[in-house]
Amino acid sequence: MSNASWWERARKVLPGGVNSPVRSFKSVPGDPLFFREAAGCRFTDEDGRSYIDWCLSWGPLILGHADPEVHAAIQEALAEGASFGAPSRREVLLAEAFLDRLPHFDQVRFVSSGTEAVMSAIRLARGFTGRDLILKFTGCYHGHADHLLVEAGSGLATFGTPSSGGVPKGFTDSTAVLPLDDVPALEAFFAEHGDKLAALIIEPFPANSGLLIQRPEFMKACRDLTRKHGALLIFDEVITGFRVARGGAAEILGITPDMGTYGKIIGGGMPVGAYATSRAIMDHVSPTGPVYQAGTLSGNPVAMAAGLATLQKIGRPGFYEDLERKGARLQTGLEKAAADAGVTATVVRQGSLFWTVFQPDAPRAIEAIDGAKMETYGRLHRALIDRGVYLAPSGWEVGFVSAAHGDDEIDATVAAVADTFLSWS
Numbered sequence: 171m172s173n174a175s176w177w178e179r180a181r182k183v184l185p186g187g188v189n190s191p192v193r194s195f196k197s198v199p200g201d202p203l204f205f206r207e208a209a210g211c212r213f214t215d216e217d218g219r220s221y222i223d224w225c226l227s228w229g230p231l232i233l234g235h236a237d238p239e240v241h242a243a244i245q246e247a248l249a250e251g252a253s254f255g256a257p258s259r260r261e262v263l264l265a266e267a268f269l270d271r272l273p274h275f276d277q278v279r280f281v282s283s284g285t286e287a288v289m290s291a292i293r294l295a296r297g298f299t300g301r302d303l304i305l306k307f308t309g310c311y312h313g314h315a316d317h318l319l320v321e322a323g324s325g326l327a328t329f330g331t332p333s334s335g336g337v338p339k340g341f342t343d344s345t346a347v348l349p350l351d352d353v354p355a356l357e358a359f360f361a362e363h364g365d366k367l368a369a370l371i372i373e374p375f376p377a378n379s380g381l382l383i384q385r386p387e388f389m390k391a392c393r394d395l396t397r398k399h400g401a402l403l404i405f406d407e408v409i410t411g412f413r414v415a416r417g418g419a420a421e422i423l424g425i426t427p428d429m430g431t432y433g434k435i436i437g438g439g440m441p442v443g444a445y446a447t448s449r450a451i452m453d454h455v456s457p458t459g460p461v462y463q464a465g466t467l468s469g470n471p472v473a474m475a476a477g478l479a480t481l482q483k484i485g486r487p488g489f490y491e492d493l494e495r496k497g498a499r500l501q502t503g504l505e506k507a508a509a510d511a512g513v514t515a516t517v518v519r520q521g522s523l524f525w526t527v528f529q530p531d532a533p534r535a536i537e538a539i540d541g542a543k544m545e546t547y548g549r550l551h552r553a554l555i556d557r558g559v560y561l562a563p564s565g566w567e568v569g570f571v572s573a574a575h576g577d578d579e580i581d582a583t584v585a586a587v588a589d590t591f592l593s594w595s
């Protein structure tokens with residue numbers, strides 16, 4: 171059966187034909203492709219066409235699709251049982267590997283998604299501090315828990331309004347929203363509300379509305395102000411954890427958060443999330459403390475095995491240096507393709523995370539992004555599909571370089587982009 175016939179069947183039985191909205195190609199031309207199988211940096215759709223994949227399941231597959239070591243670990247674990255609902259050794263092994271890489275945390279609790287990790291971390295931050303307010307930034311995504319589906323209120327309102335149907339106004343009353351890259355706004359907020367704030371949550375390299383790399387002063391202000399006012403600093407590292415460096419954003423920024431939330435890579439393609447913090451804070455979580463949090467499939471042995479095999483493989487010497495080299499090769503190639511064709515574009519990159527935006531400078535806040543240019547991205551997306559290259563189906567999403575992308579695939583992608591840009595001029 172073809173892509174088109176699966177899409178027709180899917181739309182009858184799945185809302186919008188999908189199980190997660192961005193997959194529906196709402197912001198790029200054409201219909202979604204249905205994928206049948208994948209290996210390395212390529213996957214094949216139901217029409218039998220193969221693509222170089224730069225979306226890679228939205229970040230988890232830092233080793234590429236169907237990594238042989240990860241799959242062997244999954245099969246070994248699966249043969250011993252799919253779920254125990256009782257303690258098992260792989261939870262301990264993954265926790266040890268995790269904390270070995272992130273020594274600023276004492277303990278980690280595993281859950282089943284990034285959304286669940288953030289939701290649980292915020293509950294713990296509130297339970298620990300005895301305060302209700304949380305602060306987030308426009309353009310940062312933290313999963314779809316009700317109180318985080320919030321957008322900035324109008325005018326000078328600090329507290330947000332729900333950004334989704336089905337979220338009662340009262341659920342977002344305790345969530346403040348500020349723009350990124352605005353230290354004076356942050357200082358003013360803390361002066362007024364700092365002593366009531368449970369936690370500030372931020373993506374340390376915001377990567378859900380393009381890639382909005384922050385100035386060091388801004389990140390330092392987040393750390394200093396939370397510390398001064400007794401609020402917790404939460405780094406949402408669901409994308410950046412184990413991607414930007416072995417020790418995550420803290421290693422690069424030289425800033426240590428009080429809590430971290432994880433997902434994507436930590437599950438190696440299986441559903442895993444995690445939140446980590448100090449022993450003193452974690453003592454407040456059930457069963458030790460009064461903050462309730464649980465999960466039927468938390469610490470699932472097959473998922474733990476995938477995560478552990480992934481962490482082991484990416485922990486080998488030279489891994490991140492190799493990714494950095496590949497990321498730089500891709501960036502240089504894309505920049506040259508744009509310059510040669512006279513296309514105005516900026517390639518923003520942090521290690522193996524990259525984002526192409528059709529404007530002259532790298533924006534640091536969502537307010538600085540020209541939304542009208544997303545149509546240009548849509549045209550690029552379509553042209554690349556025709557040339558066997560798959561980018562995320564939205565110009566607001568970043569791309570991911572994996573260990574499985576070789577120089578040949580990087581160069582083939584650059585050539586396809588160059589060919590597309592030239593066809594526009």
Ligand SMILES: *Cc1c(COP(=O)(O)O)cnc(C)c1O
Pocket residue numbers: 283284285286288311312313314373378406407408409433434443
């Ligand atoms: C993907 C993501 C989430 C949500 O994770 P899910 O596993 O999709 O629930 C949360 N925070 C950030 C920064 C993310 O990128």
